[in-house]
Amino acid sequence: KQEVTQIPAALSVPEGENLVLNCSFTDSAIYNLQWFRQDPGKGLTSLLLIQSSQREQTSGRLNASLDKSSGRSTLYIAASQPGDSATYLCAVGVSGAGSYQLTFGKGTKLSVIP
């Protein structure tokens, strides 16, 4: 059974700092990996999706890497802003037997202090 772990559970940084969020998964046979942002009481916003054959994806100040063999992914946020404050979720996609599922980590709650 796929298990996804995110470290740290919470992180507080001053505005302007670069930061890294970590995600690890137990089964390397994945289809893709996604990073999401969730604001309090809200749904999910997809940030980056990395296919299993890719090593990284970039969008603006965000960069996500994937090392499938070691079961790890990182989300790098450059020049953090107070508006980046949210919970960041890592989800691993697995396909097979006609189905496709995402397994989520518990998230990292990020607070960017002005």
Added chain:
Amino acid sequence: GAVVSQHPSWVICKSGTSVKIECRSLDFQATTMFWYRQFPKQSLMLMATSNEGSKATYEQGVEKDKFLINHASLTLSTLTVTSAHPEDSSFYICSAGTGGYSAVYEQYFGPGTRLTVT
């Protein structure tokens, strides 16, 4: 593009009543829709996967007779919580899937529905 809506955004109901939550893909057709539940400070847990026109596949531990899922069209899926109890209070999120195994496959998530059972 790829917008998913949910209705209602929040609902309060009395114990023993049933509640229906709608999930719609607004600008695309979704062959597969997923229903998740999220408890406070916990991650999203997949409840069931539904394909248009067929029965939903429920995850282990999820009662199919309690959580009725209907996916009657390519743009609408509904989740009905029957005989709701306080322990069913949670944040329910749906997602709609696009693409196939030979293309980029991605889930687009709705904004969620907060259910409180009193």
